[in-house]
Amino acid sequence: MKIKDFKLEEYFAKYEFKASYLLCASDCESFSVEELLSLEPKSKNILKNLRLGYTESQGNLDLRVEISNLYVNMNPENIIVFSGAEEGIFIFMNVFLNKGDHVVVQYPIYQSLQSVAQSIGCEVTKWVMDEKNNWDLDLNFLQDNIKKNTKAIVINCPHNPTGYLMSTKKFNAIIEIARKNNITIFSDEVYRLLEYNGNDRLPNMCDCYDKGISLGVMSKAFGLAGLRIGWIATKDTSLLKKLMSFKNYTTICSSAPSEFFSTLALRNKDVILERNLKIIKGNMRILDAFFKKKTSQFSWVKPKAGCIAFPRIKFSEDVEEFCSDLFIKKGVLLLPGTKYDFDDKYFRIGFGRKNMPTGLKLLEGYLENLD
Ligand SMILES: Cc1ncc(COP(=O)(O)O)c(C=O)c1O
Known part of the structure; x- marks a missing residue:
């Protein structure tokens, strides 16, 4: 199989652990082992006695029970556990798509959601989002681009990188x-549960459509x-x-400690989500005020969900140069949109x-020193 370099992940591999401030992380603040164990007093002992053998290939049953509780109509049999969302994307596309199939993919998008389809030889139509419409997806475009060989529509909401959340x-x-x-609709829902207003939350795709697939993960909201x-x-x-x-040809099964901690976290999801949403909402107030003050330098569409946004720079034609200069001078890492093969602004x-x-x-200090 031939596949393109994953620009975003390569960028992170190069800079993530060198940056003093990771101002472009796509996930919520993490937890220590101690913090997770303190959620349930008995858990320390259970962890100590955990066997480190192979685990159930579909995923530990207790874990799948907790995952299925995130949905309305799903049972543990409807769930398969993977090594991250990434393995789910890779395996789904390899199993479901064939050379010559047509796929419509929301765009910009986390790269594997289109690159894996391309590597299989699919024809990919980009369903491009436009900042001018507050990143809102145009249904007419979708309607006009359905072909006889269209096999899948790939969507991601709440969206990486814009924070866009479509209406129900x-x-x-x-x-x-x-x-x-x-x-078939492949719906990447890894940012679900991070809506700032719970009324905006979309249903899960797998609950609503027989040919709907929902992708979830412990990485983002949790x-x-x-x-x-x-x-x-x-x-x-x-x-x-x-x-x-x-x-059976990729990871066979998950790691037992990871399944244990995931099950524990999902049993206590309300506490975890409340903590994470509190951080996000506090940061969002600061960020929104920042961008409202800096309208001559940036254009800003305030997200409705998630922990990332996609502002545009007005003071330069070269976003890579801006990000690189900021990193060198201040140790602050932003992610240029070019890593999504999107616009350079x-x-x-x-x-x-x-x-x-x-x-x-x-970042503010850096901007003040710009000529
Ligand atoms: C939209 C989206 N889907 C899938 C993934 C992959 O998630 P993970 O790294 O947890 O496998 C990411 C990671 O950034 C993402 O943003």
């Missing part, structure tokens, strides 16, 4: 277009990226069987981490 009406309209044309636990939920049992079969800013205000202050 639009979500249902996408399902109707897919249903009429017998198309702040536990290092566990590398993700999953796919779907009513399509024949697809689940094929995913399981392919997984946008950058991703992350606000799920506690130290976001300090990184932002350094």
Whole structure:
């Protein structure tokens, strides 16, 4: 298999652990082992006695029970656990798509959601979002770009990198277009549960559509990226069987400690989500005030969910140069939009981490010294 370099992940591999302030992280503040264990007094002993053998290939049953509780109509049998959301994307696309299939992909997008399809030889149509419309997806475009060979629509809401969250009406309209044309929807929902107003939360795709697939993960809303636990939920049992079969060639099963911590975290999801949303909302107030003050330098569409946004710079034509100069002078890392193969004027800013205000202050100082 030939696949393009993953620009965003390569950028992170190069800079993430060198930066003093990671101002473009896509996840929430993480937890220590001690913090997680303190959520349940008996858990320390259970962890001590945990056996470190192979685990159930579909995912530990207790974990799948907790995951299925995140949905309305899913049972543990509808869930397959993966090593992060990334493995779920890779395996789904390899199992479901064939050379010559047509796929419509929301754009910009986390790269693997289109690159894996391209590597298989699919024809990919980018469903491009436009800042001028507050990043809102245009349904007419989708309707006009359905072809006889369209096999899947790939969406991601809440969205990386814009923080865009479509309306439930639009979500249902996408399902109707897919249903009429017998198309599968792969819905990347890794930022779900991070809506600032709970009324804006979309339903899960797998609960609403027989050919709907929901992708979830511990990394983003729960702040536990290092566990590398993700999953796919779907009513399509024949697809689940094929995913399981392919997984025997990738990771076979997950790590027992990761499954243990994920189950513990999901049992205590309300506490974890409340803590993470508190950080995000506090940071968002600071960030919103910052961008409202800096309208001559930036254009800003305030997100409705998630912990990342995608502002545009007005003071330079070269966002890579801006990000690189900021990193060299202040040790603050932003992610240029070019890493999404998007426009060269946008950058991703992350606000799920506690130290976001300090990184932002350094950015402010940098801007004051610009000529
Ligand atoms: C939209 C989206 N999907 C999937 C992933 C992959 O998640 P993980 O790294 O936890 O496997 C990411 C990671 O940034 C993401 O932003």
